[in-house]
Amino acid sequence: MIYFLMGVGLTIIFGMMNFVNFAHGVFYALGAFICYQVIQVTGSYWIGLILTPILIGAVAYILEKILITKLYRVDHAVQILITIGLMLIIREGILIIWGTVPKPVATPSILQGVIFLGDFVYPKYRLFIIAISAGIGLGVWYLLERTRFGITIRAGSENPKMVSLLGVDTDRLFALTFVFGVALAGIAGALLAPIRGADAFSGDEALGIAFVVVVIGGMGSFSGALLGGLIVGLVQSFTAILWPEGTKVMIYSVMALIILLRPNGLFGKA
Amino acid sequence: MNTLSKFLIGCASAVALGAPAVQAEDKELTINIVASMSGAFANFGLQAEKGARLAIEEAGEAAGMTLNMVVIDTESNAGKGARKVQADLSEHGPGIYVGTTLSSTALAVGQAVHDAGGVYINGGGADELTGEKCNASMYRWSAPTYGAVNASLRPVLEAHPDIKRVYTITPQYVFGEAMLSNAKTVLEEQGIEHVGNSYHSLKDKEFSGFIAQAQAANPDLLILLNFGSQAAASMQQAVNFGLKDRMKILMVWSSGLDTMQSLGSDVSDGVYFGAQYWHEEEAAGNQSLVALTQAKLGEAPNYPLASYYQMTKIMIDAVNATGGADPDALKAHLAGYSYDGITGTETVAADNNQVEKNFYLLLGKDAASKADENDFADVVSKGKFFLSAADAGCVK
Amino acid sequence: MLTKTPLFVHFLAAFAIAAVLPMLLPSYVLATEILLFGLAVIGCNLLLGYTGLLSFGQALFFGSGSYFAGLMSIHLNLGIVPTLLITMALGALIAILVGVFAIRRAGIYFIMLTLAFAQLGYYIAFLAEPITGGEDGLLDIQRPALSIPFVAKFEFDSDFSFYALTGAIFIVVFVLMQRLVKSPLGTVLTAIKQNEARAEAIGYNVKLYKIVVFAFSGSVTALAGALYAFMLKFAPLSNIDLETSSQILFMTILGGLGSIYGSVLGSAVFLVASDFFAELWPRWMILLGLLLIFVMLYMPGGVSKSLEDLFAKISAAKDQRGKKP
Helix, strand or coil, X not given: CHHHHHHHHHHHHHHHHCCCCCCHHHHHHHHHHHHHHHHHHHCCHHHHHHHHHHHHHXXXXXHHHHCHHHHCCCCHHHHHHHHHHHHHHHHHHHHHHHCCCCECCCCCHHHCCXXXXXXXXXXXXXXXXXXXXXXXXXXXXXXXXHCHHHHHHHHHHHCHHHHXXXXXCHHHHHHHHHHHHHHHXXXXXXXXXXXHCECCXXXXXXHHHHHHHHHHHCCCCHHHHHHHHHHHHHHHHHHHHXXXXXXXXXXXXXXXXXXXXXXXXXXXXX | CHHHHHHHHHHHHHHHHHCCCCCCCCCEEEEEEEECCXXXXXXXXXXXXXXXXXXXXXXXXXXXXXXXXXXXXXXXXXXXXXXXXXXXXXXXXXXXXXXXXXXXXXXXXXHHHHHHCCEEEECCCCHHHHCCCCCCCEEECCCCHHHHXXXXXXXXXXXXXXXXEEEEEXXXXXXXXXXXXXXXXXXXHCCCEEEEEEEECCCCCCCHHHHHHHHXXXXXXXXXXXXXXXXHHHHHHHHHCCHHHCCEEEEEECCCHHHHHHHCHHHHCCCEXXXXXXXXXXXXXXXXXXXHHHHHHCCCCCHHHHHHHHHHHHHHHHHHHHCCCCHHHXXXXXXXXXEEEECEEEEEXXXXXXXXXXXXEEEECCXXXXXXXXXXXXXXXXXXXXXXXXXXXXXC | XXXXXXXXXXXXXXXXXXXXXXXXXXXXXXHHHHXXXXXXXXXXXXXXXXXXXXXXXXXXXXXXXXXXXXXXXHHCCCCHHHHHHHHHHHHHHHHHHHHHHHCCCCXXXXXXHHHHHHHHHHHHHHHCHHHHCHHHCECCCCCCCEEECCCEEECCCCHHHHHHHHHHHHHHXXXXXXXXXXXXXXXXXXXXXXXXXXXHHHCCCHHHXXXXXXXXXXXXXXXXXXXXXXXXXXXXXXXXXXXXXXXXXXXXXXXXXXXXXXXXXXXXXXXXXXXHHHHHCCCCHHHHHHHHHHHHHHCCCHHHHHHHHHHHHHHHHHHHHHHCC
């Protein structure tokens, strides 16, 4: 489920803005650190979880204004290389601010421990993540399908020129979309912090997974991200049991296979 | 395009004329510190560098030469590390090299230093360093996997005779394989059933699958044979899954204080940790390091800091003892050399250049019973377990 | 101005670069590294600069080149020329395999396919520990000698002799690549880069050309990887990882797309700068990030293009002054 959450931000940004964001993963890492910092100050995980997307959204907004906004018209290859530069800057920035030792984030006390489901034991916190991600997924779906903002975004991803001709302020719309997508990565980071801690280098792995999810599902497709997340999760769980060393090999093989069979992913548009 | 080549030639002549080789003053001795200052293991390198600096500043000079510290950043990458050391060797000739904890880097650097005729000490974990891939110029301070497994697993089994079933989690590469085969040997000898093992890759951060497998095997003891942030992450996830209440957990290759600080007392309470170094050791060599670190940095020494301090100090002391920095004289001096180190008495084995030192077994305690903020654990036992050069397969 | 430069001028230029580099640098090792990464960057430039294909999989060719060459030196002991030639052939073969699949998709999906193949290669090298040494890397690699039967046998043990070898190979590849990009093939590649549909419409078999350029890129990059393994006498696993791919890309962009000279310059600037900054400040990669963004935004031609512009301006200014009196 968390895979979906990482992928969905990336796919929204790509779908709406036709923008490939290789810095997506590092925003996930930054989310974990911001959450850690808020907890240090306020002592509450819940405040951390709520403030993280807001703060990271603010960072994204500033970046959009000074850098990203220049990149909408350039080639994907250029976008990729510039956002890799951005990724390096944010990652090293994290190391300067928070030091190089990964920071632990405690699981909130009511979610500690495990739940017995017959013979199967599952940690409460992981169930909580599943529930929250599902909630966020529903929220995003509602936002995209049922609100004016969502309709404009979807229209924009179909035909940006048309939307701007209709008098919509596309600059503002693009900025909002970027902030929204990045905030989703930040939430994913904050949610996973109690499980994996806050680690500056976790962004690379997150980026890889987010891209696999999105490419499998089809770049720019919301339901694609959902399905991609499910497939990656299933492949990961099955190979973890049958051939634990080979999980990554399997995930990338599945991705290559799907691109070759379905040129634009399962739900992608041309 | 000729402009460019002209430019290059211009540059070259300018530099060739303007820079007659500037030689270092003769009364200076450079100690090269090889450490992962950037990249994925930067957290280790930055601490390590502090330790080496402490040792060099403390001594100031050796055999009448002012000590000069040069840091070689491996960027957490064996290829980069080897290349930079090679470049340094070809520029300055054979010298003294200290450091790196990653076995792959240590092996490559060891080969390069040996080919050039320098002297090198490292803190890698793989058995080959003082086994099959040993050479006459490469020393290793840390205990190899054999020592770590024996010094940590044996006392745990003694303390809990009711342990009958053991599950292991292992990173799949040379280091992990060595840890696993050593653990299997101990278990077999004690007649304890090894009910299963999970391999993971060095890039994994998600261990829930492996932990679910461990849980299904229903063992009495779970042994984590990984290291660094992976060890910390798998421990954290095992505790999240509630395994601590159902079995004993042993992390063989922790980095001691570092690991416990990043886990926090909630997780480390009641868990066994193996460690190369523990700052509460009472040996005189350690007490002086603790006082020095406290005075200069205001913190307790952790493993990276302490190990680099000790390795650098061994080299400085050797320079003093031989009255110079001739690599061959240093090597002759180090054979069989015994001294008061930070883990008690430490001895350099003459036949495979392994430093024989204590390895600790620690038991984490709860936050309430900590005497100070760094008092995460009590020492259960410490011991020295080392293979002879012949058993390790070392032919220098 | 470039198109009319005769081949021997390129030869002289390459010779000058190889002769001058060690004078500018503190060690032969760094000079060797610059030249061999220069080769890898040329390989990347063929794809990105000349044909417009962004490949995230260059490390696959580089890394497998170092494994092939290293394994051959350990197990077969063939001498340097056959070892390198076989490595290049194998590199080309792998590149053709990747190319055949990857070019079936365009844009972001093409990029992700090259990435996926590179990651597969990485995990295979990682898992095939008995062969590749896995995480520890492949150790005990020996530099093969050059033996000319009945005449002489050259060993490449010293840093200087190995640099001479790398330099000689560099000059040959450099001139051949200049020849290649100025040939009709090069023209077609540029046509594909500028407008693929049109090139197709004119009647060029675009797919075939793309596969051919992959093969060239793969063999040159594998050659660079082989030289790197011989230089280190060691093939680290990191040769085949994503970071190596991105570093080769950085160098390519830094030096300038579509320029063989720029390729060498990119490699030199990147390696010297990263050495220099890594010593000064462990967090130097933040500067690399800034530099990357700056170059992409303001110097789309890379360092070589900017230098050329600068020289053009200077000489124009000189001409102006010359005319005044």
